[in-house]
Amino acid sequence: METTVRNKQVILKHYTKGFPEESDLMIATALDTMELKVKPGSSAILVKNLFLSCDPYMGTFMREPDSGSSEVAVETLPLLDAFLPGKPIAGVGVSEVIDSDDPGFAKGDFVWGIVGWEEYSTVNSFGRFRIDVNIDVPLSYYTGILSVTGLTAYAGFFEICSPKKGETVFVSAAAGAVGHLVGQFAKLMGCYVVGSAGSKQKVDLLLDKFGFDDAFNYKEEPDLNAALKRCLPQGIDIYFENVGGKMLDSVLMNMNVHGRIAVCGMISQYHIESKEGIQNLPVVIYKRIKMQGFLALDFVDRFPKFLDYVVPYLNERKLVYIEDIVEGLENGPAALFRLFQGQNIGKQVIKIA
Amino acid sequence: METTVRNKQVILKHYTKGFPEESDLMIATALDTMELKVKPGSSAILVKNLFLSCDPYMGTFMREPDSGSSEVAVETLPLLDAFLPGKPIAGVGVSEVIDSDDPGFAKGDFVWGIVGWEEYSTVNSFGRFRIDVNIDVPLSYYTGILSVTGLTAYAGFFEICSPKKGETVFVSAAAGAVGHLVGQFAKLMGCYVVGSAGSKQKVDLLLDKFGFDDAFNYKEEPDLNAALKRCLPQGIDIYFENVGGKMLDSVLMNMNVHGRIAVCGMISQYHIESKEGIQNLPVVIYKRIKMQGFLALDFVDRFPKFLDYVVPYLNERKLVYIEDIVEGLENGPAALFRLFQGQNIGKQVIKIA
Numbered sequence: 001m002e003t004t005v006r007n008k009q010v011i012l013k014h015y016t017k018g019f020p021e022e023s024d025l026m027i028a029t030a031l032d033t034m035e036l037k038v039k040p041g042s043s044a045i046l047v048k049n050l051f052l053s054c055d056p057y058m059g060t061f062m063r064e065p066d067s068g069s070s071e072v073a074v075e076t077l078p079l080l081d082a083f084l085p086g087k088p089i090a091g092v093g094v095s096e097v098i099d100s101d102d103p104g105f106a107k108g109d110f111v112w113g114i115v116g117w118e119e120y121s122t123v124n125s126f127g128r129f130r131i132d133v134n135i136d137v138p139l140s141y142y143t144g145i146l147s148v149t150g151l152t153a154y155a156g157f158f159e160i161c162s163p164k165k166g167e168t169v170f171v172s173a174a175a176g177a178v179g180h181l182v183g184q185f186a187k188l189m190g191c192y193v194v195g196s197a198g199s200k201q202k203v204d205l206l207l208d209k210f211g212f213d214d215a216f217n218y219k220e221e222p223d224l225n226a227a228l229k230r231c232l233p234q235g236i237d238i239y240f241e242n243v244g245g246k247m248l249d250s251v252l253m254n255m256n257v258h259g260r261i262a263v264c265g266m267i268s269q270y271h272i273e274s275k276e277g278i279q280n281l282p283v284v285i286y287k288r289i290k291m292q293g294f295l296a297l298d299f300v301d302r303f304p305k306f307l308d309y310v311v312p313y314l315n316e317r318k319l320v321y322i323e324d325i326v327e328g329l330e331n332g333p334a335a336l337f338r339l340f341q342g343q344n345i346g347k348q349v350i351k352i353a
Numbered sequence: 354m355e356t357t358v359r360n361k362q363v364i365l366k367h368y369t370k371g372f373p374e375e376s377d378l379m380i381a382t383a384l385d386t387m388e389l390k391v392k393p394g395s396s397a398i399l400v401k402n403l404f405l406s407c408d409p410y411m412g413t414f415m416r417e418p419d420s421g422s423s424e425v426a427v428e429t430l431p432l433l434d435a436f437l438p439g440k441p442i443a444g445v446g447v448s449e450v451i452d453s454d455d456p457g458f459a460k461g462d463f464v465w466g467i468v469g470w471e472e473y474s475t476v477n478s479f480g481r482f483r484i485d486v487n488i489d490v491p492l493s494y495y496t497g498i499l500s501v502t503g504l505t506a507y508a509g510f511f512e513i514c515s516p517k518k519g520e521t522v523f524v525s526a527a528a529g530a531v532g533h534l535v536g537q538f539a540k541l542m543g544c545y546v547v548g549s550a551g552s553k554q555k556v557d558l559l560l561d562k563f564g565f566d567d568a569f570n571y572k573e574e575p576d577l578n579a580a581l582k583r584c585l586p587q588g589i590d591i592y593f594e595n596v597g598g599k600m601l602d603s604v605l606m607n608m609n610v611h612g613r614i615a616v617c618g619m620i621s622q623y624h625i626e627s628k629e630g631i632q633n634l635p636v637v638i639y640k641r642i643k644m645q646g647f648l649a650l651d652f653v654d655r656f657p658k659f660l661d662y663v664v665p666y667l668n669e670r671k672l673v674y675i676e677d678i679v680e681g682l683e684n685g686p687a688a689l690f691r692l693f694q695g696q697n698i699g700k701q702v703i704k705i706a
Contacts, residue, residue, distance in 0.1 A: 244635060266635045277630010282597060282619045284646030291644045293637030 004033040009088040010117035010332045015064040019271040020340060024062060025089070025333040034120060038101045044122050045105050047095035049115050052332065053143035054339045054348035055177075056267045058083075058091055080114055088116035094131070094142045095121065105130065112142040117332055119352060129303070135311055138323075144177055144347035145310065145321045148296045152264060153181035154306045155299035160262040160292050161238045165190035168232055170251060172218075173242035175202035177347035178264055180210050182240045184319055187211045191238070194231045196247065198342045205345065209320050224250035238262075244269040245276040252280040252289075261291040271340070322346025357386040362441040363470035363685045368417040372624040373693060377415060378442070378686040387473060391454045397475050398458050400448035402468050405685065406496035407692045407701035408530075409620045411436075411444055433467055441469035447484070447495045448474065458483065465495040470685055472705060482656070488664055497530055497700040498663065498674045501649045505617060506534035507659045508652035513615040513645050514591045518543035521585055523604060525571075526595035528555035530700035531617060533563050535593045537672055540564045544591070547584045549600065551695045558698065562673050577603035591615075597622040598629040605633040605642075614644040624693070675699025 007030045016024045038044040065082045083089045093115035097105050102125045105111065113128035115121040131142055144150065156178075157163060169186040173179045174195025183206065186193045194214045195206045206215040214231040221227040228236070228250055235256035241248060244266025255261070269275050284291065299306075313319040324344040326335035329352045339348040360383045369377045391397040418435045436442045446468035450458050455478045458464065466481035468474040484495055497503065509531075510516060522539040526532045527548025536559065539546045547567045548559045559568040567584040574580040581589070581603055588609035594601060597619025608614070622628050637644065652659075666672040677697040679688040682705045692701040 248634075263634075263637050265638060269635050275632040275635070277632050278634055279628040279630050281601075281616075281631055282622050282628070284616050284644065285618060286646070286648070288646050288648060288651060290646075291637065293639070293641050293643075295639070295641060298641060 003037070004035050005120060006030050006032075007034050008119045008329055010329060012062060012083045012085050012087065012089050014085050016059075016062040018273060020059050020062050020337070022333045022337045025336075027330050027333075036098050036120070038099045038122065040101060042101050044100075044124060045097055045102050045111075045128065046099040047111065047115065047121050047123060048098050048353060049093045049095045049119060049121060050110075050351070050353050051094040051140045051143045052115070052117055052329075052350040052352060053092040053147075053149070054332075054336045054344075054350065055091060055148075056265055056270065056339065058089065058336065059340050060270050062089070088118045090114055090116045092143055092148050093117075093121075094139050095123075110139060110142075112147050117329070119329065127297075127300075135307075137311070137314060140323060140325065140349050140351065141314075141321065143349050144323065145181060145314070145319075146307065149177045149347060150181060150310055151296040151299060151303060151306050153178045153185060154309065155296055155302060156240060156262040156264050156294055157182050157185050157238075159299060159302070160294050161240070161260040163189050163191055163238055166192070167237035168192045168234055168256075169194070169238045169240065170228070170232060170236045170254075171195045171240045171242070172247050172251075173197065173265070173267065173342075174206055174210075174212065174215065175345060176242060179240070179242055180206070180320075180322065180346060183210050183212050186238075187213075188313065188318065192232075192234075196227075196243075202345060205322075209322070218247065225253055228254045235259075240264060241266065243267055245278075249276075249278050249280050252278070252283050255283065255287055255289055257287050259287060259289045261289060263291060263293040323349050325349045325351050327351045356390070357388050358473060359383050359385075360387050361472045361682055363682060365415055365436045365438050365440065365442050367438050369412075369415040371626060373412050373415050373690070375686045375690045378689075380683050380686075389451050389473070391452045391475065393454060395454050397453075397477060398450055398455050398464075398481070399452040400464065400468065400474050400476060401451050401706060402446045402448045402472060402474060403463075403704070403706050404447040404493045404496045405468070405470055405682075405703040405705060406445040406500075406502070407685075407689045407697075407703065408444060408501075409618055409623065409692065411442065411689065412693050413623050415442070441471045443467055443469045445496055445501050446470075446474075447492050448476075463492060463495075465500050470682070472682065480650075480653075488660075490664070490667060493676060493678065493702050493704065494667075494674065496702050497676065498534060498667070498672075499660065502530045502700060503534060503663055504649040504652060504656060504659055506531045506538060507662065508649055508655060509593060509615040509617050509647055510535050510538050510591075512652060512655070513647050514593070514613040516542050516544055516591055519545070520590035521545045521587055521609075522547070522591045522593065523581070523585060523589045523607075524548045524593040524595070525600050525604075526550065526618070526620065526695075527559055527563075527565065527568065528698060529595060532593070532595055533559070533673075533675065533699060536563050536565050539591075540566075541666065541671065545585075545587075549580075549596075555698060558675075562675075571600065578606055581607045588612075593617060594619065596620055598631075602629075602631050602633050605631070605636050608636065608640055608642055610640050612640060612642045614642060616644060616646040676702050678702045678704050680704045 061083045097109040110131040169191045175197040196218045203215045206212040239261045241263045242265045245268040450462040463484040522544045528550040549571045556568045559565040592614045594616045595618045598621040
C-alpha cells in the first residue's frame with residue numbers, strides 16, 4: 001500500500017451569494033504529498049473517506065457567515081465550522097481508519113462523523129462513531145439512515161412531536177432523505193400520514209413505496225391551503241417541517257389545537273434574496289401550537305436507542321430506505337447541486353472509494 | 354332588595370373590520386325585566402357583576418369568525434364563545450352570587466369566571482371559581498393577577514419557558530397586565546430582565562416600580578435589532594411574546610441557542626389588514642428555539658399552586674400590581690379601547706357595582 005498520497009479535495013472557490021452553483025466549487029489535487037501516518041502524541045486519526053453525505057444545510061454554509069443571512073448561525077454548531085474559501089467543504093462521511101494515535105480507534109476500523117470532502121482526512125475522536133460491522137447493512141447507510149439523517153428523523157418525530165397512535169402527520173419534502181423516514185416512522189406508529197413533494201415521480205414513490213396514506217405535488221397545486229384541506233380534512237396534529245415559506249403559512253391554517261411542528265429545515269428559504277414572510281403565526285396562540293427547531297446533534301445520547309429501534313425494521317424489510325449514489329469525488333459538486341435543486345430521490349450520497 | 358331588574362349590557366353592534374372602534378359597541382338597557390331568581394332544576398347561578406377585565410384578545414372576538422383573520426379561532430376555546438352582534442360581549446369578571454341552583458355555589462359567594470358585560474348574568478359552574486375572601490386582597494384582583502392574567506404570566510413563564518437563574522429574559526408589552534407580572538416573576542427567579550413598552554411613562558415604570566434591569570420605548574427606536582443588542586448584548590434566553598410583527602423578527606435574530614419563546618399574544622397583528630410577515634424564522638433551526646403558543650385555560654390545574662406562589666409575594670409587597678380602574682359599565686367600551694390603543698398602565702379593569 002502507498003505511504004504517501006496527493007489528496008484530492010472539493011474546494012469552496014469563494015463565498016456564494018444567492019442560489020449556490022456548481023461552479024462555486026472546484027476539484028483540486030494537492031501539490032504537496034501527504035504521509036499516511038499520524039504524528040505520535042497528536043491524538044489524531046487518519047481516515048480514508050469512502051462515502052460522503054449531501055445535505056441541504058451545506059448550501060447555507062457556503063455563504064459568508066456574517067452576511068446577515070438569518071439562517072446561517074454556524075457559530076452555534078459545536079461539530080462543524082463554517083466553510084472557508086480555498087478550503088475543502090465538509091460534511092458527514094463514512095471512512096476507514098488508516099492510522100490512529102487515539103486509543104479509541106484502530107487501523108481498519110470503520111467510522112462515521114464529520115470529514116472534509118477529500119480522499120483522506122486527519123480528524124479527531126470528537127463526534128466520531130465506530131461502525132459495528134456485525135450489523136448487516138451497506139456501509140453507505142452510515143451517511144444517512146444510520147447516522148445524522150436517521151437520528152434527525154427519529155429525534156424530530158419522536159422527541160419533538162411526541163406522536164400518538166391515530167394522529168395525523170404531514171411531512172414536507174417527504175421524498176427527501178429525512179422526510180421519507182419520518183413518514184415511515186409515523187406509519188409504523190399508527191398515524192395517518194400525508195406528504196408533499198416536487199414531482200409526480202416522488203409522489204408516486206410516497207404512495208407506492210413508502211406507504212404514505214396520501215400525497216401531493218406542491219408544484220401542481222395552485223392553492224396549498226386547499227390541497228392540505230383535501231388531504232387532511234381532519235386537520236394536522238404533527239407537521240414535520242422541511243421547507244418553510246408558503247407551505248408553512250398554509251400548514252399553520254390547518255393545524256389542530258395542541259399541534260406540534262418539528263422544524264428540521266426550511267430549504268425553500270435558504271437561497272433567496274428576500275425571505276417569504278410568515279403571516280399566520282398568530283394562530284399558534286389559540287391553537288396552542290408548539291414549534292421547535294432542532295438538530296440531531298442535541299440527541300446523540302439517544303443514538304443507541306435509535307439503532308435499537310431502526311435496525312430491526314431494516315432487517316425485517318419494514319422500512320424502505322432509498323439512496324441516490326453518485327460515484328467519484330469529482331462528481332461530488334454535481335451531486336450536491338442535484339440535491340439543492342430537488343432532483344435527487346432519497347438520500348444523496350457520493351461514493352469516493 | 355329589588356327582585357326584578359332591567360339589565361344594562363354592553364352590546365356588539367356589528368362585526369368589526371380592521372381596527373375596532375368604540376362605536377362598534379353600544380350600551381343598552383333591556384326592555385324586559387329580569388327576575389333575580391334562578392329556575393329550580395336549572396343548575397344555573399345568577400350573579401351580580403362587580404368588576405370586568407379588559408383583555409387584548411377581546412378585539413379579535415369582535416370580528417366575524419369566518420372572516421379569514423388567521424388569529425381568530427374561537428372554536429378552539431372551550432370557555433368563551435365568539436361574540437355575536439346584538440348580544441353582550443363577554444370576558445373575565447368578578448361577581449357576587451345572588452341566587453344559585455348549583456350546590457357548589459351559594460348566595461353571597463364571590464366568584465370569578467367568564468360573564469357577559471352586563472350588570473347581571475346567568476351562568477353555570479363550568480370554569481367558575483369561588484373566591485377565598487380570607488385572602489386579604491382587593492376583589493378586583495380576581496379580574497387579573499389572581500385569575501387569568503396572573504395564571505397566564507405564571508404558566509407562560511414557568512411552564513413554557515422553564516427559566517433558570519441567571520438567564521436573560523425579554524418581555525414585550527412589558528407594562529401591560531401580563532407583561533409587568535412576567536418581568537417581576539423573572540426578577541424573583543434571579544433572571545436579567547429587559548422590557549419594551551410604548552411610552553416614556555411606561556418605560557420609567559418598568560425601571561422604577563417593577564425592577565426591570567433595562568427597558569426601551571419601541572416607538573423611539575429606529576432599529577429594534579440595535580435596541581435589543583444594546584440592552585441584551587449577551588443575547589436572549591427567554592422571550593415572552595405579547596406583540597408579534599417586527600419585534601418578533603428582531604428578537605429572533607437576538608435569541609440564544611436553546612432559547613424559548615412563550616407566545617402569549619401578538620397584539621400588533623390583531624387589527625391590521627395585511628399582517629407583517631416574519632422573515633427570520635429559519636434561525637429557530639440552528640438555534641434550536643422552542644416557540645409555543647399557550648392559553649391559561651390549559652393550566653387551570655396549576656391554579657392552586659399558582660396562588661400559593663403569588664399570594665405571599667403580594668402580602669409581603671414583593672410584587673407590584675397596578676390596576677387602571679374605570680368606573681361604570683357605560684364607560685366599559687372606552688376602557689376597552691384605551692387598552693387596544695395601549696393607553697392603559699397595568700391591568701385595565703371596569704368597576705360596575
